[in-house]
Amino acid sequence: MSNLNDTVINALGRLKEAALPEWQALKEKTVILVGAATCGRAAGALPVMQTIKDELARQSIDAPVVEVGCMGSCYAEPIVVVLKPGQPGLVYGYVTEGIASRLVLDYVAGDDPCVEFALAALETHEMIPTFADYPRGQIEQKVVLEHCGFIDPENINHYLAAGGYAGLAHALTLPPEELIQEIKASGLRGRGGAGFSTGMKWETCRKQAEQTRYVICNADEGDPGAFMDRNILESNPHLVLEGLCIAACAVGAQKGYFYVRAEYPLAVDRLKKAVAQARDAGLLGSGILDSSFSFDVEIFQGSGAFVCGEETALLASLEGEPGLPRHRPPFPAVAGLWGKPTVINNVKTLSYVPYIMKKGARWFRETGTPDNPGTAIFALAGKVVSTGLAEVPMSTTLRDVIFEVGSGVAEGKNFKAVQIGGPSGGCLPESVLDTAINFDSLNKAGAIMGSGGMVILDEDDCMVEIARFFLDFTQKESCGKCTFCRLGTKHMLDILERITKGKGRPEDLELLTELAEDIKAGSLCNLGKTAPNPILSTLRYFRDEYEAHIHEKRCPALMCKDLIAFYILPEKCERSCDVCVGSCPVEAIYPNEDRIKVIKQDKCVKCNSCLVACPPQYKAIVKLSPPEMVAEKEKVAK
Amino acid sequence: MSEMVRLTIDGKPIESPAGEKILWAALQNDIYIPHLCALSGEESPFAACRLCFVEIEGYPRPVTACTETVAEGMAVRTRSEKLDRLVRTGFEMIMSNHRIECKTCPANRRCALQKIAKERKWPLKPKRLPALERDLPVDESAPGIIYDPNKCVLCGLCVRVCRRKGLGDLGFAHRGFNRMITTFGDSPLGAGGCLNCGACADACPVGALAARGVWGQA
Numbered sequence: 001m002s003n004l005n006d007t008v009i010n011a012l013g014r015l016k017e018a019a020l021p022e023w024q025a026l027k028e029k030t031v032i033l034v035g036a037a038t039c040g041r042a043a044g045a046l047p048v049m050q051t052i053k054d055e056l057a058r059q060s061i062d063a064p065v066v067e068v069g070c071m072g073s074c075y076a077e078p079i080v081v082v083l084k085p086g087q088p089g090l091v092y093g094y095v096t097e098g099i100a101s102r103l104v105l106d107y108v109a110g111d112d113p114c115v116e117f118a119l120a121a122l123e124t125h126e127m128i129p130t131f132a133d134y135p136r137g138q139i140e141q142k143v144v145l146e147h148c149g150f151i152d153p154e155n156i157n158h159y160l161a162a163g164g165y166a167g168l169a170h171a172l173t174l175p176p177e178e179l180i181q182e183i184k185a186s187g188l189r190g191r192g193g194a195g196f197s198t199g200m201k202w203e204t205c206r207k208q209a210e211q212t213r214y215v216i217c218n219a220d221e222g223d224p225g226a227f228m229d230r231n232i233l234e235s236n237p238h239l240v241l242e243g244l245c246i247a248a249c250a251v252g253a254q255k256g257y258f259y260v261r262a263e264y265p266l267a268v269d270r271l272k273k274a275v276a277q278a279r280d281a282g283l284l285g286s287g288i289l290d291s292s293f294s295f296d297v298e299i300f301q302g303s304g305a306f307v308c309g310e311e312t313a314l315l316a317s318l319e320g321e322p323g324l325p326r327h328r329p330p331f332p333a334v335a336g337l338w339g340k341p342t343v344i345n346n347v348k349t350l351s352y353v354p355y356i357m358k359k360g361a362r363w364f365r366e367t368g369t370p371d372n373p374g375t376a377i378f379a380l381a382g383k384v385v386s387t388g389l390a391e392v393p394m395s396t397t398l399r400d401v402i403f404e405v406g407s408g409v410a411e412g413k414n415f416k417a418v419q420i421g422g423p424s425g426g427c428l429p430e431s432v433l434d435t436a437i438n439f440d441s442l443n444k445a446g447a448i449m450g451s452g453g454m455v456i457l458d459e460d461d462c463m464v465e466i467a468r469f470f471l472d473f474t475q476k477e478s479c480g481k482c483t484f485c486r487l488g489t490k491h492m493l494d495i496l497e498r499i500t501k502g503k504g505r506p507e508d509l510e511l512l513t514e515l516a517e518d519i520k521a522g523s524l525c526n527l528g529k530t531a532p533n534p535i536l537s538t539l540r541y542f543r544d545e546y547e548a549h550i551h552e553k554r555c556p557a558l559m560c561k562d563l564i565a566f567y568i569l570p571e572k573c574e575r576s577c578d579v580c581v582g583s584c585p586v587e588a589i590y591p592n593e594d595r596i597k598v599i600k601q602d603k604c605v606k607c608n609s610c611l612v613a614c615p616p617q618y619k620a621i622v623k624l625s626p627p628e629m630v631a632e633k634e635k636v637a638k
Numbered sequence: 639m640s641e642m643v644r645l646t647i648d649g650k651p652i653e654s655p656a657g658e659k660i661l662w663a664a665l666q667n668d669i670y671i672p673h674l675c676a677l678s679g680e681e682s683p684f685a686a687c688r689l690c691f692v693e694i695e696g697y698p699r700p701v702t703a704c705t706e707t708v709a710e711g712m713a714v715r716t717r718s719e720k721l722d723r724l725v726r727t728g729f730e731m732i733m734s735n736h737r738i739e740c741k742t743c744p745a746n747r748r749c750a751l752q753k754i755a756k757e758r759k760w761p762l763k764p765k766r767l768p769a770l771e772r773d774l775p776v777d778e779s780a781p782g783i784i785y786d787p788n789k790c791v792l793c794g795l796c797v798r799v800c801r802r803k804g805l806g807d808l809g810f811a812h813r814g815f816n817r818m819i820t821t822f823g824d825s826p827l828g829a830g831g832c833l834n835c836g837a838c839a840d841a842c843p844v845g846a847l848a849a850r851g852v853w854g855q856a
C-alpha cells in the first residue's frame with residue numbers, strides 16, 4: 001500500500017512542481033484578473049479586458065491579464081481584481097472601459113488605488129474594507145467557490161498550484177470501501193435537489209456484481225433563475241472533474257460523462273479544455289497518477305429539455321433515446337446507463353468531494369447541522385439588490401441570505417416572497433424567513449431545497465401569476481408520457497389562467513388543491529410529482545390573493561392585465577406635458593379641453609409605456625384594480 | 639415450471655409465478671385492476687397511464703401494479719377510498735382528453751375506457767373537468783387503418799406492437815399536452831412504411847386506431 005501511496009503522491013508532486021513556477025511568476029508582477037464568466041461577459045467584461053490590454057500595451061507595462069470566472073458577486077460585474085506585489089489585492093466592481101483605463105493609468109502605472117471604484121480589498125487595507133467587513137462576508141463561507149474568480153479556469157497549472165487534484169491523489173491511495181466510508185461519514189447529501197446521501201448512492205453502485213460501471217455529472221441545470229452549476233463549471237471546471245474522478249475511483253467506474261446543456265457554450269468550452277489538459281497531465285486515461293486506476297470522461301451536450309435533468313430521462317437521452325423518464329426502481333445505481341450500475345451526481349455535489357477527500361469528513365461536518373452538514377450554494381435572482389451566488393453554511397436563515405448576503409429587495413420595495421427550488425419548489429412568505437435553510441426544513445415549509453435557485457419577489461409580483469408562470473413552464477417541459485403530468489398540469493394551468501383573467505370560480509381553489517394532491521401522488525417521475533408545489537405553496541401562504549382574483553376580480557399586486565386599468569390622476573397631470581400622449585403606441589391617450597390627459601379605456605392595451613414615460617415629478621399615472629374603479633374615479637373627478 | 643408465490647389481493651388468496659407483476663397476477667385471477675398501457679411480458683413496464691394503482695401492506699403510498707413484482711405473503715388491495723380517488727382523477731383526466739363518441743366508435747363495447755367506467759361505476763364524461771379538445775385531423779390515408787388522434791390516450795401500445803413487428807412506423811412526438819402518436823415527419827400513414835397489418839388497431843384499447851372495416855366505411 002505504501003508503495004502505491006508514494007507513487008501517486010510523487011506523480012502529483014511532479015505535476016505540482018511543474019505548475020508552480022507559472023503561479024509564482026505571477027506573484028512577481030502586477031496581475032490583473034478579469035471576471036469573464038457568462039455573467040461578466042453579459043455585463044461587458046470582454047471589451048473591458050481589451051481596454052486593459054490596450055492600455056497596458058500603450059504604457060509598455062508588462063502585467064499579465066488573466067481571464068477568470070465568477071466570484072459570486074454577479075451584480076457588480078464586470079469585476080476586475082488588481083494584484084500588485086506587496087499590496088493587498090483590490091477588487092473593483094461595475095468596471096466600464098473608462099474605469100478600466102483609469103485603473104491601469106492610476107493604479108497599475110501609478111500609486112492611486114482608485115478607492116472610488118473599489119468594491120473590497122482581499123486583505124486588510126487602510127482605505128478599503130475587506131469582504132469580511134461586510135455583513136455578507138460575515139455570513140458567507142466559501143468552500144466550493146473558494147477559488148472561483150481567482151484562478152484561470154482554462155489553466156490546469158493554476159488549479160494544481162492551488163492544491164488541486166490532491167483529493168484525487170488521496171482517493172487513489174485508499175481502498176474504495178474506505179473512500180466510500182469517508183463520504184458516508186461526511187454526511188454529504190446530493191445538491192441536485194433531493195438531498196439523497198451521496199455515500200449511500202456510491203455504496204449501492206459499488207456493491208453491484210456487474211463490473212462495468214459509469215459515473216455521470218448532471219449539469220443539466222434548467223430551473224428558471226438558477227445558475228450555480230454554470231458558474232462553477234465556468235469558474236473552476238477542474239474541481240468538478242476531480243470530483244467525478246474520485247466518484248469513479250470509489251465505485252470502480254471506467255468511464256464518466258458530463259451531461260451539460262448545450263445552452264451553456266462557455267461551460268462546455270472550458271470543460272472541454274479542462275478534460276484535455278487533465279488527459280495530457282495523466283489525470284485521466286490509463287494509470288491515473290501512475291496508479292493502476294484507469295478512467296476517462298466524455299462531454300455530452302443535452303438539447304435543453306428540462307426533464308432530462310431527471311436521472312432516468314438523462315440516461316435515456318445519453319443512450320440516444322428520447323429523454324423520457326422511466327419507472328424507478330431499478331435505481332440507476334443498480335441499473336443505469338446501458339443497464340449498468342451508474343452514479344449520477346450534481347455539479348455541486350461533486351465539487352464538495354475533493355475537499356472532503358483533502359480535509360476529511362470531520363472537517364466537512366464542522367459546518368452546518370448534523371443532518372445537513374456543509375454549505376449550501378444559492379443563486380440569488382429576481383428583485384434582489386445583489387444578484388449572484390451565495391455560499392453559506394447549511395442552517396443559515398432565509399432572512400440572512402436574502403437581506404444580508406443579497407442586501408435586500410431592490411428599489412426599496414417591500415419583500416413579498418422567495419421562490420426556492422424552481423418549478424418544483426415553492427414560494428415562501430415573510431413569516432417563514434427565519435427558517436434555517438436545509439433540505440428538511442424547506443420541505444416542511446412547502447418549498448424544496450432544489451438545486452439552489454432563489455428568486456426574490458416583491459410587492460409588485462402577483463402570486464397567482466407566479467404560480468401560473470411555473471405551471472406554464474412545467475406543462476411545456478413535461479415530457480407528456482404520463483397522464484397526471486401531461487393532463488393534470490394542463491388542467492391546473494387552465495384554471496390558473498382563468499383566475500388571472502378574472503374568470504375564476506369559487507370552486508376552483510378546492511379543485512386546484514385536489515388535482516395538486518393527486519398529481520403529486522400519481523405522477524411517474526419527480527417532475528410531475530413536484531409540479532404542483534408552486535400552486536400548493538402559494539395557496540397555503542397567499543390564499544387571499546387567489547380569493548381577491550376570484551371574488552372581487554381584483555389583482556392586489558396590479559400585475560394581471562385583465563384585472564387592471566391605467567388611469568391618469570387629473571390633479572397630478574401637468575397641462576404643459578404631453579409625454580404620455582407620445583409614448584402610447586395605440587393613441588389611446590388624448591388631452592381633454594383643460595389639457596388634462598385622459599386614457600380611452602377601450603383603446604388601451606395596458607402596455608405600461610405611459611406609466612414609465614410620465615416624469616417622476618408628476619407620477620400622474622396609476623394602475624387600478626378592478627378596472628371598474630376607473631369609472632368611479634371619473635365620476636368623482638366630474 | 640417456475641416457482642409459485644402466494645399472496646392475497648383484496649383478501650383473496652392467489653398463487654402466481656415468481657417474478658410476475660401484480661397487475662398480471664390479478665388479471666389472471668379474475669381480479670380487475672384498471673389499466674391501459676401495460677403490455678404483458680415487458681421487461682421495463684411503460685407505467686404511463688397511471689391507473690393501476692394498488693396499496694400493498696407495509697408500503698407508505700400507492701404503487702402501480704404493472705411495475706411491482708409479486709412476493710410471498712404480500713397483501714394487496716385494489717380498492718380503498720384513497721385509491722379510488724387517485725385512480726378516478728387519472729381516469730377523469732384521460733376522459734377529458736378523449737373524444738367521446740361511443741355510438742359511432744369502432745371500439746364501442748370492447749373499449750378499455752368503457753370497461754373501467756363500468757367496473758368502477760364511474761361516468762364516462764367527467765363532471766368536474768372541462769373537455770380538453772385538440773381537434774386534430776383524422777388520418778384516413780391508409781387503406782386498412784384509420785387513426786383518430788383525438789381519441790388517443792397515449793398508452794403507446796401501438797408504438798410497441800409496431801416495433802415488435804419490426805416496423806417502428808409509429809412513435810411519439812412533441813411535449814406536454816401536445817404529445818401525440820404520429821409517424822416520422824408527421825407523414826400520413828398511407829404514405830409511409832405502414833403495411834396495414836392491423837397490429838396497432840388490434841392493440842389500441844380505445845378506438846383511436848381502427849381497422850377500416852370496423853369503422854363502417856368502405
